Amino acid sequence: MKFTRLFTAVSGAILLTSATFTHAATDLVIATVNNGHMVEMQKLSKHFEDANPDIKLKWVTLEEGVLRQRVTTDIATKGGQFDVMTIGMYEAPIWGKKGWIKDLTFDDAYDVGDILPAIRDGLSADGKLYAAPFYGESSMLMYRKDLVEKAGMDMPDNPTWDHVAEVAAKITDKDNGIYGICLRGKPGWGDNMALITTMANTFGGQWFDMDWKPQLESQPWKDAVGFYVDLLGKYGPPGSAANSFNEILALYNEGKCGMWVDATIAASFITDPAQSKVADKVAFAQAPTKVTPKGANWLWAWALAIPESSKHSAEAQKFIEWSTSKDYINLVAKEEGWNKVPTGTRASTYANADFQKAAVFASAEKIAIDSANPNDSTLPKSPYTGVQFAAIPEFQAIGIAVGQQMSSALAGKMSVDDALKASQVSAEREMQRSGYFKK
Incomplete structure (x- = not known):
C-alpha cells in the first residue's frame, strides 16, 4: 500500500517535471x-x-x-x-x-x-x-522648405549637387545654430561610404574598373570627395566626422539642419510631430546628381x-x-x-x-527606391553589382578602411588627395591578395 502510494507520487512528480520541461519557452x-x-x-x-x-x-x-x-x-x-x-x-x-x-x-x-x-x-x-x-530604403534629399523659401531659393524635384551647395550657402546661419547641410561622416562601409559612394557614382566614378582595379585616385573620386569635404567644412555642423544616421536625425529634429541627404526611412521620423520640432516644415526631393544620375541614390x-x-x-x-x-x-x-x-x-x-x-514622403520615397539600379549604377561599365557597395566578400574590409581615410580627411587630419592615395593602396592590396588582379 505504502509502496503503491510512493510509486504514484514519484510517477506524478516525474510527469509534472516532464510536462514542465516540455512547455519551457524557447x-x-x-x-x-x-x-x-x-x-x-x-x-x-x-x-x-x-x-x-x-x-x-x-x-x-x-x-x-x-x-x-x-x-x-x-x-x-x-x-x-x-x-x-x-x-x-x-x-x-x-x-x-x-x-x-x-x-x-x-x-x-x-x-x-x-x-x-x-x-x-x-x-x-x-x-x-x-x-x-x-x-x-533608398536615399533622398530632405530639406527645410521654410528656410529655402526665406532665402529666396527653390528646390527642384531632381536637384544637382551644385544647386544644393548654393542653397546650403544661403540658408546656413551658424549664429543661430542652423547648418545648411548635414551628411554622414562616421567611418564605415555602410556609413559614410554609403553616401560618398553615391556621390562618386554621380560624379562619374566607380569602385573598380572591368579588370577589378580600384579607381579611388581617379578624377571623379577626387572631385566627389573634395566637394563633400568642402561642403561640410563650410556649411555642416561641427564634429561631422563622427556623425551617423541617429546623430544627424537628432540634429534635424532639433531644427539644426537645413538639408540632409540620407536614407528615405528618415522621412517618417522627421515628419513626426512627436519627435521633430520641424515636422511641418519638411519637403523632399530626389538625391542630388552631378555628371550622371546613375548611382546617385542608394x-x-x-x-x-x-x-x-x-x-x-x-x-x-x-x-x-x-x-x-x-x-x-x-x-x-x-x-x-x-x-x-x-x-x-x-x-x-x-x-x-x-x-x-x-506619409507626405511616400511618393518621393517610392520613386527613389524604384529608380535605384544595382546592375547599372556607374557611368563607366563596372564588374560588380550594388549601388553604394560592391557585392563581393572583400568589399567590407575595403569599405571600412576607405571610410576611415575619408573621415580623417573630413576632420582635417589629412588632405583629400592623401586620403584617396592611402585608400587606393589598401584597396589594391586587398584585391591582389584575393586574386582579382596582379600588380
Missing part, C-alpha cells in the same frame, strides 16, 4: 540595429509572445557599425550566438551562396510577390530569398535572416514571418498610426490610401 536571440523602427518592433513584440507563449524573445540591440561587426564575426565563426540576425542587401546574397544563412520559404498568405522587386531581388541569390525585409534593406548555426530555426522563421508581414504593418498602423509603419518593402503599403494620406 529563448530566441535576435540581433538588431538601434533604429527607430526596430525599437518599435521590440515594443510590439509582446503581441508575438502572447500568440506564441512557447517562444521568449531576447534582444541584442546595437549601433549599426557594431551590429555589422558582431553578426559578421558570429556567422563566419559559426558562433551560434543569434537565432535571428538583422542584415542587409550586401550580406544576404553573399552569405546565402556560402550556406551561412538559411533560405526562407513562406506560405501564400505572406505574399512574397507583394515585396517590392528591387528589395526582393537584392535579398535573394539563385532564385532563393535569404532574408525578409523589415524595412527598405538601395538598401534592413532584413531578418536565420544563421545556419541557429538551433531554433523553426521558431526563428515564425518570428520573421510575423515581423515582416502585412499584418505587422497593419498592427503598427493600428497602435501608432500609418505615419510610423516600416516602409520600403511592400507594394500594398504604398497602395493604401491611409498611408498615402499620412
